[in-house]
Amino acid sequence: MGFSRENLKGFVLALMSSLFIGASFIIKKKGLKRAAAVSGVRAGVGGYAYLLEPLWWFGMITMVVGEVANFVAYAFAPAVLVTPLGALSIIVSAVLAHFILKEKLHQLGILGCIMCIAGSVIIVIHAPQERPITSVQEIWNMATQTAFLLYVGSAVLLVLVLVFHFAPQCGHTNVLVFTGICSLMGSLSVMSVKALGTSLKLTFEGKNQLIYPETWFFMFIVATCVVTQMNYLNKACLQLCNEALDTFNTAVVSPIYYVMFTTLTILASVIMFKDWDGQSVGSIISEICGFVVVLSGTILLHVTKDFERSSSFRGNYAPLSPTLSTRLYSGNGEPLKHEEDEPRTEEACLRTQ
Numbered sequence: 001m002g003f004s005r006e007n008l009k010g011f012v013l014a015l016m017s018s019l020f021i022g023a024s025f026i027i028k029k030k031g032l033k034r035a036a037a038v039s040g041v042r043a044g045v046g047g048y049a050y051l052l053e054p055l056w057w058f059g060m061i062t063m064v065v066g067e068v069a070n071f072v073a074y075a076f077a078p079a080v081l082v083t084p085l086g087a088l089s090i091i092v093s094a095v096l097a098h099f100i101l102k103e104k105l106h107q108l109g110i111l112g113c114i115m116c117i118a119g120s121v122i123i124v125i126h127a128p129q130e131r132p133i134t135s136v137q138e139i140w141n142m143a144t145q146t147a148f149l150l151y152v153g154s155a156v157l158l159v160l161v162l163v164f165h166f167a168p169q170c171g172h173t174n175v176l177v178f179t180g181i182c183s184l185m186g187s188l189s190v191m192s193v194k195a196l197g198t199s200l201k202l203t204f205e206g207k208n209q210l211i212y213p214e215t216w217f218f219m220f221i222v223a224t225c226v227v228t229q230m231n232y233l234n235k236a237c238l239q240l241c242n243e244a245l246d247t248f249n250t251a252v253v254s255p256i257y258y259v260m261f262t263t264l265t266i267l268a269s270v271i272m273f274k275d276w277d278g279q280s281v282g283s284i285i286s287e288i289c290g291f292v293v294v295l296s297g298t299i300l301l302h303v304t305k306d307f308e309r310s311s312s313f314r315g316n317y318a319p320l321s322p323t324l325s326t327r328l329y330s331g332n333g334e335p336l337k338h339e340e341d342e343p344r345t346e347e348a349c350l351r352t353q
């Protein structure tokens with residue numbers, strides 16, 4: 001199946017999104033360091049001098065541009081193509097940190113980068129073509145089909161069970177609770193983002209979709225899902241910091257969230273938009289294999305970032321370079337450096353988030 005122009009636009013936008021978001025982490029960290037050097041108070045311990053630092057604001061603007069590009073990408077290409085490419089932002093951040101922040105990238109981390117790139121290439125080559133959509137009402141018909149309604153009902157039911165049953169009991173001891181809530185809501189929000197983005201694209205092309213209530217309904221769903229995700233991602237960040245202070249075994253938490261979110265998003269897109277209809281079995285298997293390679297590379301990247309801490313518990317190995325200190329990843333993917341001489345408290349983690 002050929003690579004359509006719509007897929008090409010979506011791919012370029014997703015690639016730009018990863019570049020901007022990955023670079024924004026490094027720019028903001030440089031801004032935080034510069035502000036701390038001037039004021040003498042770090043942001044992690046209550047300093048707010050970074051709000052007066054132009055470099056930090058430039059990093060924020062860069063991140064916003066990346067998020068907008070990612071939003072528009074869903075309007076042109078299927079989620080099966082766009083969502084896995086989000087892993088490339090981790091590569092951009094790791095490579096820039098190696099050269100700009102002098103945070104050495106472990107050899108296995110380099111292998112993880114190569115795996116992410118190889119898997120992304122496989123996904124791009126075998127990605128399905130975006131189905132032509134002429135109105136938001138057509139998207140509404142897809143969203144109200146029996147199979148997708150069953151998925152939505154199951155997702156909402158699981159979220160309610162996690163929120164009201166498991167979150168009070170083990171939400172602060174089991175990271176799967178909050179990441180599960182965010183992943184389930186995230187898969188629904190991506191479908192709404194794609195629906196809303198497609199509606200806006202048709203509107204800009206001269207086919208006004210703002211007159212239909214379905215467009216505003218999708219906009220409401222997007223807002224609801226985003227607010228829910230932000231709430232529980234903040235809680236997951238605090239939980240992550242607590243776990244780090246006790247065991248330092250946090251390198252797999254961010255990949256767990258990425259795996260859950262990406263898998264559920266692809267599943268939802270396949271059900272709602274029928275992304276795999278018309279594709280050969282070989283192409284589908286190739287996409288799944290590419291996705292597995294990307295996931296493996298992502299996990300390898302995160303694990304090597306926690307290599308120094310992990311090795312300290314084996315006892316028989318000398319610690320690695322101090323530059324490979326533990327890094328925690330918050331809900332939006334930004335690295336939070338955990339330094340041995342300055343352990344983070346819950347308050348510090350919340351301020352950083």
